[in-house]
Amino acid sequence: MTQDEMKRDAAWAALQFISKDSIVGVGTGSTVDHFINALASIKDKVRGAVSSSVQSTVKLQQLGITVLDLNDITELSIYVDGADEINAQKQMIKGGGAALTREKIVAAVAKTFVCIVDSSKQVELLGRFPLPIEVIPMASSYVSRELQKLGARPILRQGVITDNGNLIIDAHNLLISDALVLEQQLNNIVGVVTNGLFARRAADIVLIGSTNGTQVIK
Ligand code: 5RP
Numbered sequence: 001m002t003q004d005e006m007k008r009d010a011a012w013a014a015l016q017f018i019s020k021d022s023i024v025g026v027g028t029g030s031t032v033d034h035f036i037n038a039l040a041s042i043k044d045k046v047r048g049a050v051s052s053s054v055q056s057t058v059k060l061q062q063l064g065i066t067v068l069d070l071n072d073i074t075e076l077s078i079y080v081d082g083a084d085e086i087n088a089q090k091q092m093i094k095g096g097g098a099a100l101t102r103e104k105i106v107a108a109v110a111k112t113f114v115c116i117v118d119s120s121k122q123v124e125l126l127g128r129f130p131l132p133i134e135v136i137p138m139a140s141s142y143v144s145r146e147l148q149k150l151g152a153r154p155i156l157r158q159g160v161i162t163d164n165g166n167l168i169i170d171a172h173n174l175l176i177s178d179a180l181v182l183e184q185q186l187n188n189i190v191g192v193v194t195n196g197l198f199a200r201r202a203a204d205i206v207l208i209g210s211t212n213g214t215q216v217i218k
Pocket of ligand 1: 027028029030031032081082083084093094095096097098099100103
């Protein structure tokens, strides 16, 4: 079984958590692309989707799924998204696809976060995957210097402008023993829009695709 097939299995397994007439929060990435295909198969049963990126919005609309504005709804029962790393506490690193800010906003509104991953994303300690940090362009040098003080090796992601018109710095070499504390610490650096640690708002349910099928962790 390939990694992509494991992603697809986990993504389709998320359908069991979608209630009739619900609005579904939709993340971004290759695993979520499979989920959007799955969602299209039940599109008449849901009211629509709230999207976390232009990329997902385009695919949702191409498949005939109504995309709603987050500001027009007061409640979101479920958010389905992938991750770059996830630990046993269901804390994640996200942002490999540069959509972390909108992902964090939609995740914050949602009652239940369902994380869909293949087994390669499971880690004991977060941080081998460079932590994506969205920054206001004029602050990128300053933020990089502040990250160095925290022991990171910051690398500006070349050729990437986020959907919000900002830049991404990937923070390499961070040993993340306390994700909650580091998430807050990074948010406090002026010029940082969002960092890719999802510790304060961790996942509620994790679906892990592997060669033995998809495991559900609640
Ligand atoms: C995008 C993300 C993605 O969820 C993360 O990068 C995982 O992507 P993929 O499903 O392609 O492995 O956070 O910003």
